[in-house]
Amino acid sequence: MYKLLYLRTMTMLEKRAWTYMVVSLVTYGGYVVVIVGRLVGGSVTEIDYVPVLLWTLGLSIAGSIVVGIVTGMIGDRSTRTDVRDREIDQTGDRIGQAFTVIGALGAFVLALFEAPYFWIANSIYLGFALTMIVGSLAKVIAYRRGGFQQW
Amino acid sequence: MVKPTKVTNSIRALRFANGEMTQAELADRLGVTRQTVIAIEQGRYSPSLEVAFQIARVFNVSLEEVFQYP
Numbered sequence: 447m448y449k450l451l452y453l454r455t456m457t458m459l460e461k462r463a464w465t466y467m468v469v470s471l472v473t474y475g476g477y478v479v480v481i482v483g484r485l486v487g488g489s490v491t492e493i494d495y496v497p498v499l500l501w502t503l504g505l506s507i508a509g510s511i512v513v514g515i516v517t518g519m520i521g522d523r524s525t526r527t528d529v530r531d532r533e534i535d536q537t538g539d540r541i542g543q544a545f546t547v548i549g550a551l552g553a554f555v556l557a558l559f560e561a562p563y564f565w566i567a568n569s570i571y572l573g574f575a576l577t578m579i580v581g582s583l584a585k586v587i588a589y590r591r592g593g594f595q596q597w
Numbered sequence: 598m599v600k601p602t603k604v605t606n607s608i609r610a611l612r613f614a615n616g617e618m619t620q621a622e623l624a625d626r627l628g629v630t631r632q633t634v635i636a637i638e639q640g641r642y643s644p645s646l647e648v649a650f651q652i653a654r655v656f657n658v659s660l661e662e663v664f665q666y667p
Contacts, residue, residue: 455632456632457630457632460632522631522632524630526630527630528628528629528630528633529629529633529644529645529648530629530630530632530633530636530642530644531630531633589632591641592636592639592640592641592642
């Protein structure tokens with residue numbers, strides 16, 4: 447109940463940051479659980495991870511839209527954004543995007559050493575997931591605690 | 598993470614001295630969200646120089662009467 451009251455005080459972009467963070471955590475966590483379960487007693491070259499990965503991506507996108515609509519109906523419905531929202535959004539995106547680069551670099555190295563496609567695809571996917579999770583977490587911290595910029 | 602700002606402000610006192618202006622009213626006059634006004638009041642966000650001057654103008658006082666530096 448307290449958390450719902452807290453949700454009522456957020457701007458649209460803060461709600462969006464929370465939504466992306468939670469949905470990404472849940473969907474990627476679910477993906478890891480399913481894949482690790484299939485890997486037990488098997489090999490990465492044998493398991494059929496592609497449908498699971500694609501379903502997880504689809505659920506993540508659909509989940510973000512649905513949760514975004516629901517949280518948008520709670521509390522402040524204003525869609526106004528200001529300079530603070532834009533600063534926080536840009537800073538969070540910059541922090542998150544570092545993980546896309548790290549994931550791509552990981553995939554690059556794995557490809558050079560002719561690693562199985564499983565590891566290459568999962569390196570990139572982990573990079574995407576961390577981009578969303580860490581970038582959104584940085585935004586939430588900036589909204590709640592401030593301190594990302596000074597005079 | 599940078600250190601918290603040493604800049605303090607008197608926005609809350611100025612709001613009450615100006616007909617108990619609400620945070621929402623001040624936000625509307627500045628063209629920002631109410632959450633941004635709250636963050637500025639609590640020292641969690643340092644506004645741009647332009648917004649700082651706009652706040653001073655809303656209350657018809659100088660910038661130093663709104664923001665103080667030790």
